[in-house]
Amino acid sequence: MPYIASRVLERELKKGSAELLILSLVEDRPRHGYDISKLIETRSKGALKFNVASLYPLLYRLEKRGWIQGRWVEKAGQRRRRYYKLTLEGKKVLAAQRRGWRGFVEAINRITGMEHA
Amino acid sequence: MPYIASRVLERELKKGSAELLILSLVEDRPRHGYDISKLIETRSKGALKFNVASLYPLLYRLEKRGWIQGRWVEKAGQRRRRYYKLTLEGKKVLAAQRRGWRGFVEAINRITGMEHA
């Protein structure tokens, strides 16, 4: 029963940054859930992997809060997709979350002695 | 009912990095719980605040895993304190967690477009 610490850390950390990730990814263009999950995997080079059982409920929560707005898109020969776009309110939240993220990283680095990271 | 996004983010993120913070703080010298909680507050300039109802159970968990080792220190005119020191196993875990943290930050920055942060 080896305890793989860094993997645990990453799994735990992903939770808190999930909103920031999603909001960032729908910033430039509307995206559907599966697209978001794949983007997170590829852009992080496999370091982060979003479980769909976490992703979809989170998308619903963000939409309920009015940070993203979804609409169904039907296309022949394709399963229907729900594309989410960032709302005006969402833009403000994203800006705040980016500030929060930066401040948080600085705080952690200060405490753990990783200034130069 | 204003939704303070960055505060939510920080609270959520703190969870995952809690182990890294504690292990880092007992790296140079043994420290007791209250000391650790105060250090996190001061070194982060108030950005991070550890709830004691989270801190103490976490210390027990880390000790149970063998990453830190505690011992009671009694001193006249003082409430008894439990000083935790980093074990050999803990040192390895801390190194792995630091690598994990760095990789995680890089992954997030890549995904959210904050390379230059």
Add this chain to the structure above:
DNA sequence: ATGCTATATATGGCATTGCGATATATTATT
């Protein structure tokens, strides 16, 4: 035909766990 993989969304339910609230104990300050 059949099975497997990728795409795409959805959810029941369990297990984890963060934290508000509260408690106990000692010392110093007002």
Add this chain to the structure above:
DNA sequence: AATAATATATCGCAATGCCATATATAGCAT
């Protein structure tokens, strides 16, 4: 006498991440 700071401890609720599973479509291999 009351309050604040130091120091550790825990009950119990609420939040939520994810395993497992389900549904539906399309492409490709066997």
